[in-house]
Amino acid sequence: MSGWTRHTGKAVALDLESVDTDQLITARFMSTPRAEGYGRFLLYDLRFDSEEQPVPDFPLNRVPDASILVARRNFGSGSSREAAVYALVDFGIRTVIAPSFGDIFASNAVNNGLLPAQADEAEIDALIDELAGGAVHATVKLEHGEIEIGSRKLAFTLDAAWREKLINGWDDIDLTEQHHPAIARYRDRRAKAQPWAFPAGQTAG
Template identity: 40%
Template sequence: MRAFTKETSGVVAIPGVNCDTDQIIPGRFLKADRAQGYGQFLFHDIRRRDADGELDPRFPLNKPGADQATILLVEDNFGCGSSREGAVYALVDHGIRALIGPSFGDIFYNNALKNGLVPVRLPVELCDALEDHLTRFPEAQVTVDLEAERIVLPGNFGTHPVQIDPFAREGILRGLDEIEMTLTYKEQIQAFESARIASHPWLGR
């Protein structure tokens, strides 16, 4: 997992309330080899004129320069639907580091944290105002500072807290998944096991 401390980027607004995981990556692509990257399948069907056709230039992620953005602004209940972790893989492999939205599907939200993708919840009114600002000022940038636990918005929208689970935050800051985080306590775990066996020798039989 790639460590995340602070990311400053332009923002692409993805339309659609209840954008589910099948829209993020259609199920038929989940058989593909992850080593080849799932980024090529991100929003595959909704960013095309038809399921297998050419890219639709009206879709925000297809516009010039949009592929340089590492932050997406999404609408309410983003990532709902099935529990497929491939939806997060597609975003991460495309180079997306953070998402801003009013709410996220619960399983998707937790999958994001486990893969170093930072989901930032902001009030829906603020997200709507930010989208309008980006329409008028497409070059505007946002900074997600996980180390300082804040997001800095453009214009007069100010600075807002970024609140995620402390354990998940530490792992993302260090670029470690849950297993790797656990292994950082290897010496303490071994010491506990040795002491436990010494005080309860029957456990080792």
């Protein structure tokens, strides 16, 4: 996974609250191998009608090259399925801006290079009104916690460790490996002090 610090793309509004992971990708698509891509399944039952024809007015049908999604509160709630993040990333979404996110969704997002940018709800309300006329260009400045979008500058909050992971392209394992020297020193100290806690042949050294 490649790290990033800045992204410029088209932003669209998804004027819905509590978009859950089952809406982001429904269970019937989850047997598809990830190698085939999940982007075509993103928000499928909202993007397509009962005859599987595109809904013309749906934001991601109007702007299929959008890479920044502005949504309302509680985005990514529901089950812990990581495939919901795969669908967004494979579609081309790099940032979701919302007042709040499902906790597990947000963690999965960061581990896959997707920014869950949490911003003030009143500012997002105004931004969604501005985006009602269509897509606008936006620039996400990850290091500065700021998004220039339309006529606005929007500050967002993000855990410092998550910011580090996105900038460096790390997942949880990569982040843990940055502490390898300290972990090794702790293991060696414990192996010397409590050798009985280790299997034979697996003590310090």
